[in-house]
Every structure is written in C-alpha cells, then in structure tokens.
Amino acid sequence: MSNVFWGIATGITVGTLARYLMMRRDVRQYPSYPHAVVNHLSLGFLAATLGAVAIPALAAEEYTAVTFLALAATQFREVRSMERQMLVALEASKLVPRGKDFIEGIARTFEARNYLVLFIAMLTSGITFWLGFLPGIIAGITAVAVVRKLIGGKVIMDIAKVRAGEFRFEEYNLFVEDIHIMNVGLERTRKIYEERAKAVVLEPFNDNGREILANVGQRQAIAHDAASLLGIYRDVDTAEFTPLLRRNKDTGRIGMIILPLEPDIECLLQAVQHVPVLESAIAKPLASRAGRCAAD
Amino acid sequence: MNVSVRKVIMAAVAIDGKKVSGVPVFSAQNEEEQANIATILSRVLEAVVHDMGNGVYIVVRH
Numbered sequence: 001m002s003n004v005f006w007g008i009a010t011g012i013t014v015g016t017l018a019r020y021l022m023m024r025r026d027v028r029q030y031p032s033y034p035h036a037v038v039n040h041l042s043l044g045f046l047a048a049t050l051g052a053v054a055i056p057a058l059a060a061e062e063y064t065a066v067t068f069l070a071l072a073a074t075q076f077r078e079v080r081s082m083e084r085q086m087l088v089a090l091e092a093s094k095l096v097p098r099g100k101d102f103i104e105g106i107a108r109t110f111e112a113r114n115y116l117v118l119f120i121a122m123l124t125s126g127i128t129f130w131l132g133f134l135p136g137i138i139a140g141i142t143a144v145a146v147v148r149k150l151i152g153g154k155v156i157m158d159i160a161k162v163r164a165g166e167f168r169f170e171e172y173n174l175f176v177e178d179i180h181i182m183n184v185g186l187e188r189t190r191k192i193y194e195e196r197a198k199a200v201v202l203e204p205f206n207d208n209g210r211e212i213l214a215n216v217g218q219r220q221a222i223a224h225d226a227a228s229l230l231g232i233y234r235d236v237d238t239a240e241f242t243p244l245l246r247r248n249k250d251t252g253r254i255g256m257i258i259l260p261l262e263p264d265i266e267c268l269l270q271a272v273q274h275v276p277v278l279e280s281a282i283a284k285p286l287a288s289r290a291g292r293c294a295a296d
Numbered sequence: 297m298n299v300s301v302r303k304v305i306m307a308a309v310a311i312d313g314k315k316v317s318g319v320p321v322f323s324a325q326n327e328e329e330q331a332n333i334a335t336i337l338s339r340v341l342e343a344v345v346h347d348m349g350n351g352v353y354i355v356v357r358h
Contacts, residue, residue, distance in 0.1 A: 172347035185345035185353050186331055186338075237339040239358060 011125025014140035015048025051121030080111035101217020157273035159209035165201035176255030210252035211283035218281035231261030
C-alpha cells in the first residue's frame with residue numbers, strides 16, 4: 001500500500017469520525033434524530049474525502065485538484081441553506097419558536113463544521129502522506145480534540161448571573177421585580193400565572209453581556225430552550241402563556257416569565273444557564289475605547 | 297405562502313361600546329360576560345387579551 005492510499009484513507013476516516021463527534025450534543029440540540037445524523041454524516045464523509053485527496057493530488061502535481069475545494073465551498077453553502085430552510089419551515093409548528101437568530105446560528109454552525117472536517121482530513125492525510133501512518137493519526141486525533149474544545153462556545157452563565165426572581169401584578173400589569181413584562185387583561189389568566197409561573201432574572205456581568213442580552217434573538221433562544229427542556233403550559237390557542245423576556249432599560253437586566261410544566265426552579269435556572277450565546281448576538285463594546293470609557 | 301397578521305387589534309370587548317371605534321366591538325352586559333367573551337375571542341383568534349384600563353379589553357394577535 002502506498003503513502004497516497006494511507007493518506008487518503010486516514011484523512012477520510014478521521015474526518016468522518018470528527019464530523020460524528022461534533023454532532024454528539026444533548027437532546028435539545030439539533031440534530032438528534034437518526035435520519036438527520038445520517039444526512040450530516042454523509043455530507044461529512046464527502047467533506048473529508050475532498051480534504052483528504054487535496055494534499056496527495058498536489059504532491060502528484062495535479063494542481064487542478066485544488067478546484068475541488070471550490071466545489072466543497074459551494075456544497076457547504078448549500079448545507080447551510082438546506083438547514084435554514086428546513087428549520088424555518090418547522091418553526092410554525094413550535095409552541096415556542098427558536099427565532100431567526102438561533103436558526104441562522106445553527107445553519108452557520110453546520111456549514112462551518114464541514115469546513116473543519118475538510119481541514120482535519122487535509123491535515124491528517126498530509127501528515128500521513130509525508131510522515132507515515134502513526135504521526136498522521138496522532139495529528140488527526142489532536143486536531144479533533146482541539147476543534148472540539150474550540151467549538152464549544154459560550155453559554156449564558158458565562159456572561160450573566162442567572163437567579164430566581166419574584167413576580168407580581170400591579171392591577172393588570174405583570175412585573176418581574178422592576179421589569180414590566182406585559183399587560184395581562186383577564187383575571188382568570190392572572191390567577192393561572194400566580195399558580196404556575198416562574199420568574200428568572202438575568203444580570204449581565206459587564207457591558208458585553210448587557211449587549212448580548214439586549215439582542216431579541218438571544219432572548220427568544222433562551223425562551224425556546226427553557227420551554228423545550230422543562231415543557232410549557234400552553235397550547236396554540238393560549239398565546240397569553242408564551243414565555244417572555246423583557247429588559248430593564250436602565251440596567252440591561254432581563255426579567256423572564258415562563259409557565260413550565262416542570263415547576264422545579266433549579267432545573268429552570270440550569271436550563272437558562274446553559275443556553276448557547278448566539279454568534280449573531282455577540283457584541284463587544286468593551287473591546288472599543290468608547291465602550292470602555294462609557295462603562296466607567 | 298402563509299400570510300399572518302401580527303400586532304393587530306383583532307377585536308375589542310366593552311361594556312360601554314362608545315369608548316371604542318375602528319375595530320370590531322363586542323358588547324357585554326357586565327364584567328363577567330366581558331371576560332367570557334374576551335376569553336373565547338382570544339382562544340379562537342389565538343390572540344392575547346389586554347386591559348386598556350378604562351373598562352375595555354382588546355384582543356391582540358402578537
């Protein structure tokens with residue numbers, strides 16, 4: 001067996017394995033269904049193949065093979081668009097929708113992970129090709145470990161303190177501490193809120209966190225995750241029980257009200273703490289001079 | 297293509313009908329009937345009932 005064969009074979013294997021490992025997330029994450037896993041594993045295999053053949057092809061002075069990478073870019077964009085379309089189509093059947101920002105984040109992640117697979121496969125096949133089987137496998141496994149660590153991203157508990165809050169009604173207005181949530185017209189609805197609702201307060205650690213939580217898409221993602229993990233006391237015809245997150249305009253603190261099916265506040269806090277910070281919501285005013293100056 | 301209306305006052309429920317105009321108004325004899333009509337409307341229209349603070353309920357699709 002030649003170096004070319006082993007290079008391509010290890011590249012494809014490690015790349016496809018990397019795609020599988022990147023998909024293994026908990027149940028609230030998409031995909032967690034067998035068919036979606038098969039889809040993405042197949043696409044990951046294609047990405048790994050494209051990456052794995054690149055270095056041996058270049059070594060054989062087949063420079064046109066590089067155009068394959070352009071093909072890969074087109075294909076990955078297609079993956080992103082496919083995911084986006086599917087999640088948007090499913091949105092109408094969710095009691096608490098994910099929101100456009102969350103969907104865009106998921107779609108972008110799918111595209112990016114295919115690129116990562118391509119690079120891992122390219123690295124593995126290149127090193128196997130030049131240095132041999134064992135160094136190639138070691139480099140591949142190291143790359144997978146590094147990538148898995150890097151793609152983790154931040155969660156809400158990294159940017160804000162999440163704690164239980166108190167809610168109250170002032171006539172028909174619902175407040176979580178000093179944050180006005182909504183106008184609840186009917187007495188019977190207010191009674192259900194008093195019996196079943198739970199309130200959470202999110203206090204950003206700094207101005208960066210404040211701006212992230214100001215993003216409406218980020219707040220929708222929190223509502224969606226909390227509702228899908230703890231269940232939600234609502235149906236399509238009870239819009240008044242939609243979980244809501246509103247902002248204190250002075251401090252940037254967020255008040256959340258939700259009617260979970262599981263009334264355990266500790267579990268609710270945990271669910272909120274582990275919601276991913278969306279890429280589209282990330283803002284870093286503290287990275288700028290004006291932002292730091294204003295934060296004083 | 298699905299078209300849906302949002303942030304629209306679908307109807308109002310009032311005991312004193314003179315306080316509302318421009319939207320479908322449902323008249324009620326008393327507060328209990330007003331709450332019942334508002335509840336039915338909110339279920340049927342998949343909308344939320346808000347209290348205007350002047351004895352008028354509005355049913356809003358969010």
